[in-house]
Amino acid sequence: MKTFFSEKHKLRDANTELYGGELVKPFERPQRLDFIVDEIKTRGLGEILNPNKVNLNIIGKVHDQDYIKFLDNAWNEWTKEGFKGEAIPTVWPSRSMNSEKIPTFIEGKLGYYSLAGETSISNGSIEAAYEAVRVAISAVDTLVKDKLSGIFALCRPPGHHASKNQYGGYCFFNNAAIAAERFKELGAKKIFILDIDFHHGNGTQSIFYDKSDVFYASLHGDPMFAFPHFLGHSDERGSGNGEGYNSNFPMPPGTKFQIWLEAFDNSIKEIKKFKPDALVISLGVDAYEKDPISFFKLKSNNFIDIGRKLSKLSIPTLFVMEGGYSIKEIGVNTINTLEGFENG
């Protein structure tokens, strides 16, 4: 399987994440991809390609223009104020003060355009986020042009928590959603996004919630216990034209593969019923048992079965990298999924 990847992901290298009341080194760090790239090479998965020049205007099909502009300028506006640390939001338009006015001062803007406080904006972060979009688009283009069965977009930073106008959960641009839009541009009528990251992809869900041409399904830690806490319940089924095209499988702490697989098999049934022209897998491997910020109990070899089952669908499949924070095993778990798919 071919992989698209760019060294420029390293521009996203924040020093701080707000976690447990402390500022810690972010769980989402550049070394994650070193382990994945090493494993691709060791096991000979296939070629690793640099992204093509792509027209980034497609981002505007998923994200609002004012949000894109905010991201473009946030770091400069922040440093201009003389703040010493990285840009972390501290105030939000919460339930008791939900004015629609967008503040002028950067501190207010950070709150307006973020969904959570863990994700620092640092120098180079947004440049890396643009590069992740290039990686995703290049992978879609090659998959379609060469009529491949599967391809891997090794994106970083991840994307599934980013909504049309909010960042957070380590995500700025929604790579999977933008990839789905690219599939449409290239002629696909129906796309299915299956999100197997441990966390609910609130961003992807909200982007396509009222659409019937992109089905979003997610298997994740129950938001009553897990980030992003305020979305991802099973009664969220889509709205308007999108009613019936959104499907959530929240699962409790300690969930083992056997139970996870029942939910996965249900989502496979939904894929078969929907008959998409393309499949996008939001591939997080943080359902792994040793992940430091998750609570499922999947083992490394379970990821082989996941890949194998996906290959049986015989639908052109784009794998987009999302989370996975057990850094030592992230390479093995990711490539197990992709090799399982390749070997069908």
Ligand SMILES: [Zn+2]
């Ligand atoms: Zn995750």
